[in-house]
Amino acid sequence: MRREFSRHSKEAGEEWKERMLKAEIDLEEVKDTHRAINADMTRQYLAIQLETSHQIQQLVTELSQVRAKLVNAEQELQCTKEEKDRILKEKEIQIETLNMKVNSMSDQYEYLFDECFDKLVEKMADSMNSWESEVAVIQKKNKQMLVEFGLDHLDI
Numbered sequence: 382m383r384r385e386f387s388r389h390s391k392e393a394g395e396e397w398k399e400r401m402l403k404a405e406i407d408l409e410e411v412k413d414t415h416r417a418i419n420a421d422m423t424r425q426y427l428a429i430q431l432e433t434s435h436q437i438q439q440l441v442t443e444l445s446q447v448r449a450k451l452v453n454a455e456q457e458l459q460c461t462k463e464e465k466d467r468i469l470k471e472k473e474i475q476i477e478t479l480n481m482k483v484n485s486m487s488d489q490y491e492y493l494f495d496e497c498f499d500k501l502v503e504k505m506a507d508s509m510n511s512w513e514s515e516v517a518v519i520q521k522k523n524k525q526m527l528v529e530f531g532l533d534h535l536d537i
Contacts, residue, residue, distance in 0.1 A: 527533070
């Protein structure tokens with residue numbers, strides 16, 4: 382019995398050794414799998430970190446370019462506003478100058494027209510006096526002719 386118990390004990394010991402060896406192999410496989418997963422996750426993390434870093438750098442560069450464009454656009458806008466204001470002031474001055482010239486010319490033309498009409502009225506008055514005396518002479522001649530023919534000018 383002792384032998385049997387010893388044999389049985391040896392078999393149980395061998396079985397436990399095999400189990401232990403299998404457990405160590407399984408544990409080693411789990412550790413290898415864990416290391417592989419850990420290595421893959423580290424690789425993925427580093428790849429994502431590199432990609433994110435690259436994207437951040439691109440965005441920083443793009444932001445810098447956009448800010449530079451914005452500064453240029455704001456400067457152009459300011460220059461354009463100043464140019465517009467300058468042109469508007471020049472136009473207002475030009476319009477004011479032209480209005481003053483128009484008013485001056487209007488006054489001058491009014492004076493000229495008044496002067497010309499006054500001279501025309503004067504000439505017409507002189508001409509009318511001259512015509513009236515000529516008309517009186519012609520009427521007198523016509524009356525004499527009518528009298529010579531024996532007609533009365535009031536009858537006609």
